[in-house]
Amino acid sequence: MRQLLILSLSVLALAACEREDREYRANPVTSETEEKIALSPLSAGPSGPTEQRSGLGQQYEENAYHIAQGKRLYIWFNCNGCHAHGGGDSGPPLLDDRWIYGGQIENIVQTIREGRPNGMPSFRGKVPDDQIWQIAAYVRSMGRNVPKPAAPGRNDDMHPGPAEQRRPPGEVMDGGQIPPAAQMPQ
Amino acid sequence: MRRIAPALLLLCLPLGGCQHWQSVLNARGPAASTLAHMFWIFVSVLATVWVLTMIALLLALRRRRPEDADPLATNPTTERRMTITISVAIGLTLLTVISLTGLSYAAQKVLFAHKDGALTLLVTGQQWWWKITYEDSQPNRVFTTANEIHIPVGEPVLIKLESSDVIHSFWVPSLTGKMDAITGRQNQIQIQADRPGIYRGQCAEYCGLQHAHMGLIVVAESKEDFERWREQQISSAIPPGDEERQRGMEIFMSKPCIMCHQIRGTDAGGKIAPDLTHVGSRRYIAAGTLETTRGNIAAWIVDPHGVKPGVNMPTIQLEPDEVQPLASYLEGLK
Incomplete structure (x- = not known):
């Protein structure tokens, strides 16, 4: 009798098993989220800049499916044409901790959506919003700024450097310094 | 018997599915015919063996040993008959296994024999669709389409198989056997349709969420129809009229x-x-x-x-x- 009790209790524990939620179907009527993000910690007056995050970024950053889709889209939309596999080429590197326009996921989404001077095109209206978030989540995973279990694993094809999952976790410098590559018009 | 008959009829029902456009038994090309022949030879030989074995087993079960017989007593005539029976059985088994093995090898030779054909296609498996490129020596006559292959009847068509993400498998049951599409390498398979018609193909290697919805169709048509189709596919899109x-x-x-x-x-x-x-x-x-x-x-x-x-x-x-x-x-x- 006691065995049966223990058995049924341990079956109950299975209820705690939760699979990662994969959201395939983006809401077709959602509009862009209103994120208030500062590019620099500097602001006038004694208090820092006011920021307001919708929390969507965290959802994307902690979801292995979204990051893996972002990795696929990164190649499909030719991000590697300028940024290579994160090491940078004619575009700035994405692996390091220097961010010209901020390294938070909300900053990266804004950079992809709006474009930036000296070459970064705007993808608003060309890449659906949920895919922009996915790409930004993947960019965050390049320097391993996402949780280890969510970062992509080994590649099927040849890839420079270790898989995102095996990279040491990075620290983002908000605002960041401007690398020489970005100071001069190109 | 009253229960067995409906059950047997029900079991036969799935056979109705074997006559459709995606069936190994509905062979419409040389490779598929070879495979279908092999299937029927194996099924008939092995069914005969099974039936004979079952009959022997039933006879042995029915025939009882006499009540007063001495289990250790030996009779030279019976001994000799047993030796002959067992030797024949072993000999027949060996013969069956060897001839079926030989047959499989011979069939493989036929299946992988490449004939020269005029048409070469590059088929790339992707999650979850097929990209089809008709190759040509003139670059302006190369074109790309998706999920629908047209081939002229009676001509061998070479298909080069590649994959851009995971392993897929190209399978048009009515025309040929399966061949995997593997990342980083190119496999080849030849298809030929002997009769005009539309044949369905399917990815036969589990490749992710929508593996089941990764189909393609092969349209076999006369040479003239095929050439007309090809010219039309090579052309650019017609600008909208209205x-x-x-x-x-x-x-x-x-x-x-x-x-x-x-x-x-x-x-x-x-x-x-x-x-x-x-x-x-x-x-x-x-x-x-x-x-x-x-x-x-x-x-x-x-x-x-x-x-x-x-x-x-x-x-x-x-x-x-x-x-x-x-x-x-x-x-x-x-």
């Missing part, structure tokens, strides 16, 4: 569609999703999932994940009055 389709084209060009899809003759040049230059001329959309009708095209654009959950086509934002022009533009791309 106002509604003109608007549809403008919507297509201003939306994320162009990031992935190509329509030759327009500014849309994406190469990571099916080529839509002649999408209206294809029988199915979404890799054999939906018939090509205006309604299905609209349904697919508005909610691809309702049809194929997890598919790589994103949900894009459209105004309600944009759906109809867009669908009729795409339907009109014959």
